[in-house]
Amino acid sequence: MKKLLLWLTALLAAVGLAVVAPGPASAATYCGLDWGSLAKSWPGMSTASVTNVRTGQQPCFDRMVVDLNGPVKGYTVRYVPEIIQDASGYTIPVLGNARLQVTVNAPSYDSKGNVTYNPAAKAELSNVAGYQTFRQVVYAGSFEGSTSIGLGVRARLPFRVFTLDGPGSGTRLIMDVAHFW
Template identity: 35%
Template sequence: MRSVFVALSAVLLLTACGVGDSPSGAGLDKAAPAGTRPLGDASMQAKTLRPSPSSSLVVTGVRVGSHAGFDRVVFDLSGTGSPGWFVDYTDNPSQLGSGRTIDVQGSTALNVNIDGTVSAHQAGVAPAQLDHTEGIGNVVEVVSAGTFEGRSQFVIGLTTSMPYSVEVLQEPLRLVIDFRQTP
């Protein structure tokens, strides 16, 4: 019985001290949970992955956090399937479909296309206010360019180009972009 109690106590202690994998709350995160680490292999190259065939996702929120050694942008998703993406730095961000220039603050822009998505209207849910999210750290702002033909487009304005990684986290489903801060 004592060994069961000790094992249960250890599990509870480890759970309470677990490493956070995403910023908490909506909008800006001023402080990171202790032990938060960057995800994936960061590089300057374009990142791409196809969505699962039956994906029908809606972007429901955008959050920005600054952590020791990296900044993070989180795109909250709801719906079915797994997202795909095409993410790359661009000098002239333009909106899918229209080609309209997207104005974004910062000295460089990361174009984020989340594949396997539908608009809130198509999904029958109330649209979230995603037009603009204030930045923190090296992330100046995140601007939504809307959803077009299964692809939701966002542009992240940055103070400088930095190596980045793109990962999907589950429960809840979210696409995470981490920017490694360089000395």
């Protein structure tokens, strides 16, 4: 009887501790990003044209999207000391402590020379005020079949580049820059 009473007391004590003891601490959400900050490129020239540039915010990164009216065939994205305007070689001032030069191997005009993307404000393609990572998005021009965009960011942070189909027959070049390492 004493053994049964001892076991019952131990069991009640264990159950009581489980109810009273705090659960495990919940850690802050970790994004699990394994991107790097080295140049990323895909060779090839596109017959498509750039039609738009837009940005957005996500919980772990800021995103820039370049819309094309056909398939993306090539790009280069890399950190550079300064953003250089296509053809002229002129340095474009960009806010932020680091700069990404995004070159899409597609022009901002069609095969007849008609402009497909002509931003009204070349020094601010998208309003990124309040973004955690992006500081400024600038148009660096379209020359000899390529379009360049400068992206000023808070610091040299990891990024990834990929493409998505759609909408319709178009494609999108997606670039995500992490909020932290």
